[in-house]
Amino acid sequence: MKYIHLKQIREQLRQNRFFTFLSLFGVSIPVMIVMIMIVKVELSINPGGPEKDNDQMLFLSRTKVRMEGDRAIGYVNLGIIEKYFSEIAPEGSLAFSRSTLTPVFLENEVLDVPIRYTNADFWDIFDFRFVEGSHYNHEKVRNKDNVVVISRNLRRKLFGMQDAVGETMELEGETYRVIGVVEDVTSLALNAYSEVWLPYTIKSFKSLDPGEIAKSAGGYRVTFRASEDWDFDQIQSDVERVRSRLNQINGEQAEILFGGPAPAAESYFRGFRDPETYEGNLLNYLALAGKALLILFLPALNLMSLNLTRIQERSQEIAIRKAFGATRKRMAFQIMGENAVLTILGGLTGLMMAYGVMYFFKDQIFAGFFIRNADQATIQINYVAFLLVMGVSLVFSILSGLIPSLRISRLQPAYVLKGGEL
């Protein structure tokens, strides 16, 4: 394309302000929405922070037990974890935790604070950044020490700007000593997020009887970290072996099912669903892609009809240019070129808008509307995805120029110049 062509396009766009605005708006908003959607899904799959290496991990958080005419669904039973999972997992590759909520009383308000009971290896598997102090080790967990790690946010609320290590706090009616403070964690990190972390042994019993364990759901989320000699396949087949052992104990009486262990993406899609009804990742990805295409396609339709109307208006201009020797191809390229330039401009605007919206409404978009804690989620636009989205919009916009340009190719200059319509 020569400079003169770009200049023509620029003039076109400048002279039809309303049309330009409509097209820019029509392209930028869908691009923005789709980008935010992509970032949201990506952030849910890999929320960063302590879970930033979660491509090395498998997650298991759903158990279903079927008995005759009776079924229970919940998280994973502690007994199964302590008795079986800790047996199959190599040292330091198994993290498990249970999260609840408890009120913390401040001078003039009550906060409902999430707290998480964890094992000691939890701290090795998830990558927390300590502001001060340190975490609890195996010994403290074994001794059921009343120690807690708190988030920087909670430290500010409880102790102001001072250091908190060595201070005490009250939780669920008991007194705990603070031994560490960590950077805030985003609530998108379902397996690590909390404001308070404490040894799980404080509130647990030694395992119950094996028959009971094999047919119970529980309250724990489990994370397995893969290593060189314990890869994903190995983990999955080991857990499956545990499951069949449990079902041997259950005999005819009951059957236990696990919703995992699954990689991060799959466990995001699985969510709280019944392990038996999960229909696979592909379908979920297709559904997402379908939504994105629809969002990009609808405005393209808009653009198409706008273009078509505008061609009528411009028929005289086009006829004159044809009369002076512009070829069909030349004219078709001009229309499509205009659309392409508009789409690229609109896409870039959409990208900036996406940044803006995500910056200002971070919490609302990423952390659910009422629990506002996406502060620590690092928003990263996936540029490969952006290029893909741009590609799709470009295809749509060029398509939307295609039909009008085809009509132009049929245009008879003399007829139009005399006042005939297309």
Add this chain to the structure above:
Amino acid sequence: MIQHGFKIMWNQKKKYGFILFELFVIFLVVFVTMLYLTERITTYLEGTGCDIDNVYFMDIATQSPDQKQELEHALKVRDRLAGMKSVEAVSMTVGGVPYRATLRTKAFQFGDKRTGANIHHVDETYPSVLKVEVIRGRWFRSADDHSSVKIPVVINQLMAERLFGDENPVGKIISEKYEVKGVISRYKSRDYANRMPHIFMDIQHPQNDYQGSNMLIRYKEGYQPQPKDYAKHIYSVMPREQYRIVQSSRLEGMKKRMNSNYSGDILFVSLIVGFLLFNLVLGLIGILGYNINQRWSEMGIRRAVGSTKARVRRLIFLEMFALTVMAILPALIIVVQVPAFEVLPVSWPGFIQSMMLSLGLIFFLVFISVLYPGIMASKIRPALALKEE
């Protein structure tokens, strides 16, 4: 006049083809969104049927081998907590706590009718803590009901409908083991859950397999919850070697946490569709504006031969409505198949409601987009238009 509008549109169907198609697709999208939103919102508005303000929840795990002693302990704890100055009522339960992720269900039958139901073990004070509404019969009372071999139960209205239809359930025996004492109007385990049958069994009945205990504590208006004192009372009866308080939360907080994701999703979906509709309105205004410009002389002639301003305006409106109807009719034919062939689990009333809403919305948006071009058209001065021609 209406026929005229349709005719004009039909003659220009080529020009309006894309708008037609766009309206068609947008209507489908709006309809599906409306289905989703009305379903979510009505589900939410149903509520759990419980009054959870000022209720505190304590989950006590146990490892005592002796179930009888366990029940005694729990009863003692309940009485001690109920004796506190700031406490209004206390109930012990297993499972009868809204906003928790764990569920137990079981199949029940009456005659040849069967249904699955969520099981909750609760005691006689449960309705005074969560304020569930008994609409038939009464809640079970341990004192008079324990002599019976049958376990006294209370069911929710939905379960009563499924098992008994129009019959009065009070006094009937379910699954040969449970005697229905009363029916409550509604109960759900969380706001966004679908309606499910629920059954509440007497936790104190000797036939019951008692396992563990949770305390629901309703504290008096104007007081703060006092988990430290609650815990003190609990551990004064239950030895720490056998019992642990594994959760201690306000139901309010649990509700917020449970609902937050759903509310976020609803907001996100509405925003997306809102943007798309805004886009549609702008597009329509643009296209119509250009078209009116094109029809400058036609409008001039109309005015010249005696059409009033209002009639011209009305014509433009009618044309657009004709167009909308033409786009929506095929969409309706597609959409009706959803409940007719049970593609999705949608009830007719819900379907009609969201249909009305989306029809209303689409026509409203079209109306707004025609407003400005319509006025423009009616302002055309016949003399000027004809002179230019």
